[in-house]
Amino acid sequence: MRTIVFITPPGVVSAALKQAAEDAFPWTMIEEVAHVDQAIRIFPSTVSLLLVHPDFIADVERCASDLFRYHPMAMTAVLDNELHAERELAIRLVTSTLVRSVFPVQVRHDISLSILGLLLQGIEYFPRALLGAAIEKPAEVLPSVSEPEEVQPVPPHLRVLTKREMQVLEMVQRGLQNKSIANDLNLSGHTVKIHLHNIISKLGARNRTEAAAIYRNVAPGNAVH
Known part of the structure; x- marks a missing residue:
C-alpha cells in the first residue's frame, strides 16, 4: 500500500x-x-x-x-x-x-x-x-x-526516479555499498535502503545489480551530479 x-x-x-x-x-x-x-x-x-x-x-x-x-x-x-x-x-x-x-x-x-x-x-x-x-x-x-542541473536531459526509462534516487543509483553502479552512499549523501543507512527498494521497484529490476545495469545502459554520460 x-x-x-x-x-x-x-x-x-x-x-x-x-x-x-x-x-x-x-x-x-x-x-x-x-x-x-x-x-x-x-x-x-x-x-x-x-x-x-x-x-x-x-x-x-x-x-x-x-x-x-x-x-x-x-x-x-x-x-x-x-x-x-x-x-x-x-x-x-x-x-x-x-x-x-x-x-x-x-x-x-x-x-x-x-x-x-x-x-x-x-x-x-x-x-x-x-x-x-x-x-x-x-x-x-x-x-x-x-540551470544545467534542472534541464539536463534524462532518458524516459529513468524519469520515474526522483533526483535523490538517481544519485543513489549512480553511486550503486559505481560499486559503492550502502554505508558509503549514506556517508556521501549524509543519509541514514535505513533511508538508503528505502531508496534502493523504491529504485528497484520503479525500474522493474530484480536486484541492485540489475538496476545498476539499467542505469549504465541508458543514463546520459553515466553520471549524475
Whole structure:
C-alpha cells in the first residue's frame, strides 16, 4: 500500500474525488490533514504523494527537512486552484526545487485521476496555463529554470526516479555499498535502503545489480551530479 496525503483546509477536496482516487488506485489510501505539522509523522503505509494547498506552500518549505525525513519517497504537488491567475505564485511554483507538480481538483474526475496516475509514477505535471503565466515575466526573474542541473536531459526509462534516487543509483553502479552512499549523501543507512527498494521497484529490476545495469545502459554520460 501507498499513502497519498492531502495537506489542505477541510472541504477543499471533495469526498467524491478522494473516494474515486481510492477506487481507481486500490493499492493507495488517502489521508487528509489540516496543517503541515500534522503530516510530520509516520503513516500506516509509505507516503508517495504530498498534495498541498497553495496557502500552505510556505509552511511546507519551512518544514521540508522534517517532512522528507519521514517521507523520503514522496513527491510534492500543489493543488491547482486557478494558480495561473496569480502570476507571482506561478513563477514561484515553476522555479521551486521542492514543488514538482500540480494536481488539478476543479476538473472532471477522470482528468484528475489520469494526472494522479502520472504523479504516482513519479512523472511531473504542470498545466500549460501555469507555465504561460510564469514565462510572461522577464527572463531574468527565472534563473533557476536555465540551470544545467534542472534541464539536463534524462532518458524516459529513468524519469520515474526522483533526483535523490538517481544519485543513489549512480553511486550503486559505481560499486559503492550502502554505508558509503549514506556517508556521501549524509543519509541514514535505513533511508538508503528505502531508496534502493523504491529504485528497484520503479525500474522493474530484480536486484541492485540489475538496476545498476539499467542505469549504465541508458543514463546520459553515466553520471549524475
